[in-house]
Amino acid sequence: MDIDKLLDQYKNKEISKKQVKERIALLQLEELEGQARIDTMREDRIGLPEAILGDGKEPEVFIEIMKKMADKKGRSIGTRVTKKQKQLLKQKKGKYELEWYEKARIAVLKTRKHQKPKEGKIGVICAGTADIQVAEEARVTAELLGCEAHKAYDVGVAGIHRLLPVLKKYSEKNIQALIVAAGRDGSLPPVVAGITDIPVIGLPVSTGYGAGGNGEAALLSMLQSCSILTVVNIDAGFTAGAMAAKITKT
Amino acid sequence: MDIDKLLDQYKNKEISKKQVKERIALLQLEELEGQARIDTMREDRIGLPEAILGDGKEPEVFIEIMKKMADKKGRSIGTRVTKKQKQLLKQKKGKYELEWYEKARIAVLKTRKHQKPKEGKIGVICAGTADIQVAEEARVTAELLGCEAHKAYDVGVAGIHRLLPVLKKYSEKNIQALIVAAGRDGSLPPVVAGITDIPVIGLPVSTGYGAGGNGEAALLSMLQSCSILTVVNIDAGFTAGAMAAKITKT
Amino acid sequence: MDIDKLLDQYKNKEISKKQVKERIALLQLEELEGQARIDTMREDRIGLPEAILGDGKEPEVFIEIMKKMADKKGRSIGTRVTKKQKQLLKQKKGKYELEWYEKARIAVLKTRKHQKPKEGKIGVICAGTADIQVAEEARVTAELLGCEAHKAYDVGVAGIHRLLPVLKKYSEKNIQALIVAAGRDGSLPPVVAGITDIPVIGLPVSTGYGAGGNGEAALLSMLQSCSILTVVNIDAGFTAGAMAAKITKT
Amino acid sequence: MDIDKLLDQYKNKEISKKQVKERIALLQLEELEGQARIDTMREDRIGLPEAILGDGKEPEVFIEIMKKMADKKGRSIGTRVTKKQKQLLKQKKGKYELEWYEKARIAVLKTRKHQKPKEGKIGVICAGTADIQVAEEARVTAELLGCEAHKAYDVGVAGIHRLLPVLKKYSEKNIQALIVAAGRDGSLPPVVAGITDIPVIGLPVSTGYGAGGNGEAALLSMLQSCSILTVVNIDAGFTAGAMAAKITKT
Amino acid sequence: MDIDKLLDQYKNKEISKKQVKERIALLQLEELEGQARIDTMREDRIGLPEAILGDGKEPEVFIEIMKKMADKKGRSIGTRVTKKQKQLLKQKKGKYELEWYEKARIAVLKTRKHQKPKEGKIGVICAGTADIQVAEEARVTAELLGCEAHKAYDVGVAGIHRLLPVLKKYSEKNIQALIVAAGRDGSLPPVVAGITDIPVIGLPVSTGYGAGGNGEAALLSMLQSCSILTVVNIDAGFTAGAMAAKITKT
Amino acid sequence: MDIDKLLDQYKNKEISKKQVKERIALLQLEELEGQARIDTMREDRIGLPEAILGDGKEPEVFIEIMKKMADKKGRSIGTRVTKKQKQLLKQKKGKYELEWYEKARIAVLKTRKHQKPKEGKIGVICAGTADIQVAEEARVTAELLGCEAHKAYDVGVAGIHRLLPVLKKYSEKNIQALIVAAGRDGSLPPVVAGITDIPVIGLPVSTGYGAGGNGEAALLSMLQSCSILTVVNIDAGFTAGAMAAKITKT
Amino acid sequence: MDIDKLLDQYKNKEISKKQVKERIALLQLEELEGQARIDTMREDRIGLPEAILGDGKEPEVFIEIMKKMADKKGRSIGTRVTKKQKQLLKQKKGKYELEWYEKARIAVLKTRKHQKPKEGKIGVICAGTADIQVAEEARVTAELLGCEAHKAYDVGVAGIHRLLPVLKKYSEKNIQALIVAAGRDGSLPPVVAGITDIPVIGLPVSTGYGAGGNGEAALLSMLQSCSILTVVNIDAGFTAGAMAAKITKT
Amino acid sequence: MDIDKLLDQYKNKEISKKQVKERIALLQLEELEGQARIDTMREDRIGLPEAILGDGKEPEVFIEIMKKMADKKGRSIGTRVTKKQKQLLKQKKGKYELEWYEKARIAVLKTRKHQKPKEGKIGVICAGTADIQVAEEARVTAELLGCEAHKAYDVGVAGIHRLLPVLKKYSEKNIQALIVAAGRDGSLPPVVAGITDIPVIGLPVSTGYGAGGNGEAALLSMLQSCSILTVVNIDAGFTAGAMAAKITKT
DSSP states (O other), X not given: OHHHXXXXXXHTTSSOHHHHHHHHHHHHHHOTHHHHHHHHHHHHHHTOOOEEEOTTSOHHHHHHHHHHHHHHHSEEEEESOOHHHHHHHHHTOTTSEEEEETTXXXXXXXXXXXXXXOOEEEXXXXXXXXXXHHHHHHHHHHHHTTEEEEEEOOOBTTBGGGHHHHHHHHHHTTOOEEEEEEOTXXXXXXXXXXXXXSOEEEEEOSXXXXXXXXXXHHHHXXXXXXXXXXXXXXXXXXXXXXXXXXXXXX | OHHHHHHHHXXXXXXXXXXXXXXXXXXXXXXXXXXXXXXXXXXXXXXXXXEEEOTTSOHHHHXXXXXXXXXXXXXXXXXXXOHHHHHHHHHTOTTSEEEEETTTTEEEEESSOOOOOOOEEEEEEEXXXXXXXXXXXXXXXXXXXXXXXXXXOSOBTTBGGGHHHHHHHHHHTTOOEEEEEEOTTXXXXXXXXXXXXXXXXXXXXXXXXXXXXXXXXXXXXXHXXXXXXXXXXXXXXHHHHHHHHHHHTO | OHHHXXXXXXXXXXXXXXXXXXXXXXXXXXXXXXXXXXXHHHHHHHTOOOEEEOTTSOHHXXXXXXXXXXXXXXXXXXXXXXXXXXXXXXXXXXXXEEEEETTTTEEEEESSOOOOOOOEEEEEEESSGGGHHHHHHHHHHHHHTTEEEEEEOOOBTTBGGGHXXXXXXXXXXXXXXXXXEEOTTOOHHHHHHTTOSSOXXXXXXXXXXXXXXXXXXXXXXXXXXXXXXXXXXXXXHHHHHHHHHHHHTO | OHHHHHHHHHHTTXXXXXXXXXXXXXXXXXXXXXXXXXXXXXXXXXXOOOEEEOTTSOHHHHHHHHHHHHHHHSEEEEESOOHHHHHHHHHTOTTSEEEEETTTTEEEEESSOOOOOOOEEEEEEESXXXXXXHHHHHHHHHHHTTEEEEEEOSOBTTBGGGHHHHHHHXXXXXXXXXXXXXXXXXXXXXXXXXXXXXXXXXXXXXOXXXXXXXXXXXXXXXXXXXXXXXXXXXXXXXXXXXXHHHHHTO | OHHHHHHXXXXXXXXXXXXXXXXXXXXXXXXXXXXXXXXXXXXXXXXXXXXXXXXXXXXXXXXXXXXXXXXXXXXXXXXXXXXXXXXXXXXXXXXXXXXXXXXXXXXXXXXXXXXXXXXXXXXXXXSSGGGHHHHHHHXXXXXXTTEEEEEEOSOBTTBGGGHHHHXXXXXXXXXXXXXXXXXTTOOHHHHHHTTOSSOXXXXXXXXXXXXXXXXXXXXXXXXXXXXXXXXXOXXXXXXXXXXXXXXXXX | OHHXXXXXHHHXXXXXXXXXXXXXXXXXXXIOHHHHHHHHHHHHHHTOOOEEEXXXXXXXXXXXXXXXXXXXXXXXXXXXOOHHHHHHHHHTOTTSEEEEETTTTEXXXXXXXXXXXXXXXXXXXXXXXXXXXXXXXXXXXXXXTTEEEEEEOSOBTTBGGGHHHHHHHHXXXXXXXXXXXXXXXXXXXXXXXXXXXXXXXXXXXXXXXXXXXXXXXXXXXXXXXXXXXXXXXXXXXXXXXXXXXXXXXX | OHHHHXXXXXXXXXXXXXHHXXXXXXXXXXXXXXXXXXXXXXXXXXXXXXXXXXXXXXXXXXXXXXXXXHHHHSEEEEESOOXXXXXXXXXXOTTSEEEEETTTTEEEEESSOOOOOOOEEEEEEESSGGGHHHHHHHHHHHHHTTEEEEEEOSOBTTBGGGHHHHHHHXXXXXXXXXXXXXXXXXXXXXXXXXXXXXXXXXEEOSOOOSTTTTXXXXXXXXXXXXXXXXXXXXXXXXXXXXXXXXXXXX | OHHHHHHHHHHTTSSOHHHHHHHHHIIIIISOHHXXXXXXXXXXXXXXXXXXXXXXXXXXXXXHHHHHHHHHHSEEEEESOOHHHHHHHHHTOTTSEEEEETTTTEEEXXXXXXXXXXXXXXXXXXXXGGGHHHHHHHHHHHHHTTEEEEEEOSOBTTBGGGHHHXXXXXXXXXXXXXXXXXXXXXXXXXXXXXXXXXXXXXXXXXXXXXXXXXXXXXXXHHHTOSSOOEEOOTTOHHHHHHHHHHHHTO
């Protein structure tokens, strides 16, 4: 290591005290690379790569980034993958193994097996057809991060009676974190968090129209909830799934 | 009534046909007093005077308007009456009879008895202490407009089980319109409207803080509701109560 | 019923008191299915199914949901049905009977006749061509829910004189609820509610451009109205129509 | 005037041509004093000084600015003058003549008489007590700028019949510009502009509460009006009055 | 007139007093057609028809409305006419005469000559290429309403020196109203209104991107102007032009 | 407990099977008292009572609610307690034991000892003096719910070097959930979540002024974070603390 | 120059003093051409032409403006040039020399060489692929304005360790201004400005979705920054680059 | 200094090489005190301490922080200091030297002389009395950071002619950065940046009322400016002043 040599030179009077000090100052600013290494190890250890947002990227660019990340981490996760991106990915997957999750619009490129035992248990709840895509993005994300991820997609505030058996089942299964997706009025997460002990993550979905549409009413409603819950951004299924997975590992 | 007298005079030849016509033209085109009178008759019949908003008015000005309206209509209704306005009203009520509704902050000045049989039945529901003032403004308004107005103020989404017995009771009583007041996340009205057949008016209350506070999340949430409900402005207890009363009279 | 058997077993000492209690607790949480049944009966009774929003759904998915709902309820109502959805629906309606309302963009799929006597009477008013689609969505909805639904689509604030004869006619016909649709400045509903006794539902329409465009000014203007009216979300024709129908049944 | 003297000196050969040119260049590019003077003359001619906004200024500062402006222009106009400012102004008016307009909260300090014949005619309309202060600010401003300024403060959309006789009277008086002040839903200006030929300036007032309160709904509603009208900012009575005065002078 | 006959019948005892009163009440509510007639005459007299907004309407529907209005008023004005609408209009203009204003995107359908002497004079100013379309919509509108309408489209705040000669020229021509169109920062109208005596109408244009884009910053900036000006909605060229024309006729 | 007694009576043949069933049906459908009881048991078990928001309540009302809740649950937690409320609480605490947390503005009223072993471990981080009150509300809440709650209040993005040692220490202590409070630009939570494995709850604080002030920028910034974190409402210290405690118990 | 002639004529008594004064007044108000000329010289000197925004303009119009500007200034800069515009520009560049910057979407048309020595040094930093286009627009702009413009596009808050070496390098190179582009949470510019002495310009990018998406959170976050930085509008790469270039020339 | 002593001890063989290395590692990785020191040195060198925002802090707390910072840095700068804070600061300044800037509301506490030669030159421009406080905050800040800071506070868009001589003077003085403060419509900074070569920092001020009030219109207008300028948050005088100072030192 440099510092050894530096001190030797200083002792041998090859360099002055001022030079030692300058050199150490450089190390302080520059060689925080040690910290960088720790960072990389952390990512490998918990398997929490950044998601690569497909929507809005040119298919070629998207695939290039997916492959680069897969090379670096052994696996890359693409979210909100468009039809065109999916097709091109299938055509040009080359040496990589491709996993495709249709409803969640998630693509996974892998260079090697990811044999992860199911460590944690999470549950995803949503009210109806409009919220399923985002809910699935959350659920699949949690699964990819090593969770057993349950779902119940036919529950709604308008039919509150369908909710209780689900929560009972989740409670019996020792679910550790609950993602509740809801668009429009966003009433479901506050109701769920008012009934269950399991930590609830509210996931607003960009449904609805008019005032408060595109998930805005749902987001505000969840932020204002009297019941205890935390919230992610509108349509942020990946964040919700990854946070749920993190909670199961604490 | 003028028109009677006019026609009598015409018949008795005290005035000419031209004079009758001129007088009627005046009524129609210039003064439109006829329409005004019809308007007045309508207000007397359904007892739906404008509310006089107390909050923000100087006490003296407020009382002067209250008295003028009471003179014209036999009764005036002041809403969001401040403490100072209430005190001055008590001191200076003069020949008028004063009714005071503490929680609703409503003051009524009357010149004559308003003996109205209870014609319709409405119910008011809210979740807790923070919403009671506005809920009471709605309930008392409906009562002043001739309704039997029930209340249930200890119901909340977090304790959904307290809601069902209330709705069952209201259904048995043949309540014709339901006002559901809610602040913060505004989840209660969508939940109620998803369960009951009674028409629901959502009444957002200006509680809550941070993003979506002051009733904004509640309003948007109600506008986005999948269940069928209509909405009034934030804290518009008088409007909600008056609309509920109107519904019972259809 | 289980509870009988349970109590027999307890009496016969086949199970302990603790076991009885546990079993009852399960019934409380789990078997609220009785309530669910009541709920289903309610929907059949008042004929108020959820609307299936066409706009934004893939045609195949939309039709699949329409059919599933029609199987369950005997009838399904699709709103904001796009041209593509309409065409596919016509091609693939199979065993179902299809009703199509062109201006309202509403499709109805039926498995059996819905012979409903016209029970209530509602009226729909709007100012001009831009608001007709949403107004028709409201009117047809009310009709589908068993109302006689009148319309007057040539009334505007700029020509206030066209409004009075309409209100007079509606008053004579004993209309029980009035839907007033308006875009841009949304002035019509406050004006109407200031003249008539019939309960008014304001229906903001997403016309207009610039500041307050897309129905925002209309919505806020209606919420701020001094006259008594309640409001639904921008373009929420189905909600307005269904609420009007509910009011006629109180 | 400098330029006179300059040319005299040049003619008298006291200064060279180059010196004249330099001096003129200075006038143009550096000082642009000529333009400044023209500017001053313009203000004197049309009597349109800047208003000095009282509200928010420390009384001493406010009075100091009022006096400085009065010295420069012969007259200064203070708007939204607070009670404290008014009192101090009365105590310390010194050599200046003070005019005070109670309802409009306008103070005028003068060093000399402003004998201006009434040149134009404008009218101000508002719906009720809540809008009078701002309406008066507009009306008094127009008066101070030399207009005959009429008012009608008991007109509202809810009682549309009170509006027609006012407009008829204004039309007969050849009113050249109309200011229509309205808070809450702001429906009055579109209605007025839909009936009359007189140019209408919409003046939103910061009344109302909840969504769209503080004049926001009124402003947006006026901007969205189908009838022809222009708009000033919320509570901008001075601007409305000054614009109306400008219109009468075209 | 009916009223004569009515009174005759009453005098002749052919009808009762009650019948007379009922008949008069009908006249009051129903037959405000007299007022309607006045309204129509007004529109013919000042030539201020409603504009028919092309953008967003199906070409067939648009043309149908254009023709109906032309039949009723002798002329109809379509604004923001799309290319498709323009083409169809040319193909299917039938018996009507078509005027087309390319830059303003305005189409006029006429059944008869509109020989209107140029009565008033207005000027339109804008900063650059991005604002010309909306500025032209305003200018052509004023022209169609009988004004001599000048333009200066190369003036901007960044080059303030180009502005003064324009204002000087307009002043010499006795321009009576000035429309100043500006997008992005909207600085031009306040600057213009600070220099000239002519009444200024600020016309915000939906240019700009990011925060305050689409004309929002321009609108707010004009509403906040210290100089005296009134404002129309973003892109509301027709309203600005029509208001300017109204001002010239006061 | 009722159900015990009921079953005893049944066994002892004091009541019939039919009576038992009726009684149980009542519990389920009408009163749902069973569920209520379960609910109560849940609250006792996890010690998660509702917080009583002090700010905005009249001191007398606040204290009354605090006592009622303490009677029911053995302990009540008041948040954002004002100085007046604190003083009155001290004077009138009566039989209850009062705990007061100065910086967190939290008051606890107790009827009996709450001897809870420290079960979980959470950490709270904030940037500086402006955020401490809200951070303390979160920390004390977690402590009251049985957590060992650490704090580090001198960490900021501007001095990123102060952050690393804190995270290192928290990692060594096996902290299970991290609350990161930040006002103004809200940069701290994304930075922290980008470094550590511990689940991060972002807590926006209502500091800052101008655009995005009052916590709005902080909230949006956290919602947009690329790092994995969930968010609570602005200033919602209680929610953050309670959620962190919930996570430690999964 | 005119003024010479004018003074000659005056001296020779060919024109009166009044005529001289009038003529000078005209020069002051009308021509101000001197100022205009200075303005043109300024633009040539600092080489800071207006950018011509491509996006949203018809290709033909865009190219016409580009050529006109190139004729006037010797060079024109088109930003956010679309693919169609680029292609047409290549086909129809005629006598002009075309420079094309792919990532920055910038096109330069030139009539003559622009041999500008690299005068200043600026640096551009961004976090990842999503921000590169806007970052490049800024960088290329600065280069076109005569700067040596460095870039570092792989730096992000989530990996703060990659940032320090970059800043160290920039510091050693004596970079005079730093543009930091960031979308979503916009955390990078505050972090950078908290570490370095170089003036930082925050450049928000319209990435992100949901609440605060499209660059809004990034903009607000930068405005709220505790570290010292200034901000340009969302996606305003040209402004950022030009400002950085201006700073290097102070 | 520690590192000196450390190296001395090492040279004198009082400590081993391993001990030196451990000690240095501690500095780098654990404590990062080295970086903190560098950071401190940076702050001393450019004299850019954090400002301590007075407004909103309890006077005692404010003074305590001021003193702590002064102890650490030799000087502390308090901004937006309230009257109460100023008074208490005067009473309790103890051993510190207090500088007070009345208009800027800035307080400086010093333990030792700050004899800084005036290194850079900046200018501050604003339109009138309402903006002076914030403009002064910027100017005094730049002065405290070692700049010669000029001011011109009587310049406004409405009187554009007062602006040119100021810019000419600033240009002659080689001002390196210009802060232009403006409230309401914020037109001044775009106008200034369109004329001068000096880099302009727009400083929006929270004046104005109604729509776009409190500095919002000013901020958006500056962000949308076609001229080249960067912007700080509303009322962020300190940031503007510090950024200007930074620019002069590049």
